[in-house]
Amino acid sequence: MAKFTGNKGKKIAGFSTASMGDIVFILLFFFMVTTTMRESDVKVTTNVPKATEVTKLERKDLTVYINIGTPIPSEQARYGTDTRICLGDAIKTVDDIGKFIAAYREGLDEKDQPYMTTALKVDKDTKMGVVSDVKEELRRSSALRIMYNALKAE
Amino acid sequence: MAKRKKGMPELNGAGMSDISFLLLCFFLMTSSMDESMGINRILPQIPDENLPPPENKVKPHNVLSVLVDGQDRLSVNSRIVDIKDLKAVAKEFIANPANDPTKSSKKEVTEDIPNIPGIVKPVMATEAVISLQNARSTSFDVYLRVQNELTAAYSELRDEASKERFGRKFSELNEVQRDFIGKKIYAQRISESPPKDTRKRRN
Numbered sequence: 001m002a003k004f005t006g007n008k009g010k011k012i013a014g015f016s017t018a019s020m021g022d023i024v025f026i027l028l029f030f031f032m033v034t035t036t037m038r039e040s041d042v043k044v045t046t047n048v049p050k051a052t053e054v055t056k057l058e059r060k061d062l063t064v065y066i067n068i069g070t071p072i073p074s075e076q077a078r079y080g081t082d083t084r085i086c087l088g089d090a091i092k093t094v095d096d097i098g099k100f101i102a103a104y105r106e107g108l109d110e111k112d113q114p115y116m117t118t119a120l121k122v123d124k125d126t127k128m129g130v131v132s133d134v135k136e137e138l139r140r141s142s143a144l145r146i147m148y149n150a151l152k153a154e
Numbered sequence: 155m156a157k158r159k160k161g162m163p164e165l166n167g168a169g170m171s172d173i174s175f176l177l178l179c180f181f182l183m184t185s186s187m188d189e190s191m192g193i194n195r196i197l198p199q200i201p202d203e204n205l206p207p208p209e210n211k212v213k214p215h216n217v218l219s220v221l222v223d224g225q226d227r228l229s230v231n232s233r234i235v236d237i238k239d240l241k242a243v244a245k246e247f248i249a250n251p252a253n254d255p256t257k258s259s260k261k262e263v264t265e266d267i268p269n270i271p272g273i274v275k276p277v278m279a280t281e282a283v284i285s286l287q288n289a290r291s292t293s294f295d296v297y298l299r300v301q302n303e304l305t306a307a308y309s310e311l312r313d314e315a316s317k318e319r320f321g322r323k324f325s326e327l328n329e330v331q332r333d334f335i336g337k338k339i340y341a342q343r344i345s346e347s348p349p350k351d352t353r354k355r356r357n
Binding site (some may be wrong): 017018020021024025027028031032035036048049050051052053054055056057060063088117119122123124125126127128129131132135136138139140141143144145146147148150151153 | 168170171173174175177178180182186190191192193194195196197198199200214288289290291292293295297298299301302305306308309335349
């Protein structure tokens with residue numbers, strides 16, 4: 001097979017890695033655009049239910065998250081396995097919600113404050129009693145726009 | 155100073171990919187991709203204690219009372235209903251195509267009707283109110299499924315109405331048309347009362 005043995009003496013052309021940086025940069029920009037910064041370490045696991053009528057959150061920057069679920073394994077020694085409320089990165093009680101919401105609202109622009117939304121990320125095995133308490137507390141702190149987080153069901 | 159013979163020395167681009175890989179890894183670690191999706195609701199305001207409570211003007215036949223009890227059983231107007239049928243029951247109640255007197259009545263809208271093609275007078279709006287009640291031991295999963303079915307009932311009715319009047323889906327309407335369908339004809343009125351034993355404010 002002279003066709004293939006013919007170039008035995010030649011060197012294989014070196015392969016240029018100059019464009020690799022460009023490719024990785026494109027990847028980098030993709031991730032920077034599509035993802036958001038994780039705002040806090042959530043200390044509870046929330047396995048949200050599925051729903052078909054879900055809508056996207058309009059303004060992520062005006063959203064405050066309240067997570068309700070069972071504490072993560074590393075926190076179970078302290079808080080047990082009962083349903084707990086996680087505000088920001090700490091496990092708190094219902095009574096702390098008012099302060100938490102007020103603090104978040106303070107940090108917002110005045111014209112954005114009425115559009116503040118509270119996203120309730122609630123584990124599907126949670127009993128409604130806890131959720132009702134949280135909702136009552138939100139009403140008291142006049143954070144009336146809420147969203148129940150859910151996964152889009154196919 | 156010695157003059158350079160060449161123009162610019164060539165820049166070595168090999169390290170660039172390493173730097174951007176590092177950056178990429180940083181962003182991968184610190185960011186999350188989960189999109190927040192969910193069901194939106196507006197909570198009712200706390201009534202002012204100094205004002206007298208508003209008179210209850212809703213007529214009993216306009217209220218669809220949905221109850222989820224502590225064992226996650228669903229009943230609609232004191233009849234046990236399967237959750238799969240809830241959407242159909244709610245749609246039937248809100249739209250009331252047969253004008254059944256035991257279901258919600260309609261009221262003619264007179265004020266603020268936008269002058270846009272597709273609207274024929276008289277415009278009839280539903281007066282239905284859905285009253286949702288749950289127990290403290292209802293699971294959130296079932297509660298959200300009920301909320302989901304009720305939302306689905308309203309959005310299907312809105313879609314039907316907008317197809318009939320404007321020939322498009324509700325989500326494709328412009329703002330005036332959407333307000334007309336969503337706030338006048340099929341205004342979503344889901345009223346929730348907290349479970350009876352919800353903790354009262356401690357002073």
